[in-house]
Amino acid sequence: MTSVQNVLAVLESAGFERLPQPLTVVGTEFDFEAAARGTDTSHDLVLVATDQVPRRRLQRLVAGLARSLDLAASRRPVSLVLLGGVAASDRIELERYARILPIASPIPDIAEIEEAVAVLLPLKLPNTDLVHGSDPVNEVMAVLGPLKATSDHIALIRAATDGPDAVRETLRRYANEGAGWTDEVGDSDE
Secondary structure, X not given: OOHHXXXXXXXXXXXXXXXXXXXXXXXXXXXXXXXXXXXXXXXXEEEEEEOOOOHHHHHHHHHHHHHXXXXXXXXXXXEEEEEOOOOHHHHHHHOOOOEEXXXXXXXXXXXXXXXXXXXXOOOOOOXXXXXXXXXXXXXXXXXXXXXXXXXXXXXXXXXXXXXXXXXXXXXXXXXXXXXXXXXXXXXXXX
């Protein structure tokens, strides 16, 4: 499998659809090495090019495609995966028309491809069913232990279940009690 095919395989596993070659937009053909479009949550048009394509030709292709997409009133953002890296001056010119996703290696492994195109891929969140956490209140009580948990600790932990304002109020009362203050406001006879 070639590097271009590996890029397409990564994109397809994320819900992208491979487009036929040459890519045709508004009757104009664009001969990129590969192209794919997002189908579900992504609407990107992703182009793939290697360092075998002369940079001037690539710049003309990307600029022409951008103009054709404008004529078609397309709202698809364009991303260009460049295998083999790109010079800074070439990148600046290409970025006028597309998001550039360079891969330094001309023959990257799947991990390098996934890292380069990560902005196009859905986030991989941990499975919450597999997280072995328990209720945070119970964890705090377990750390304190039954002998160390005072009535003040228990009051704060119970307040935590009602949110930060309840904790602030409980701490305020605790501090006032420790200082010998009361919540009663009296008239002063000064």
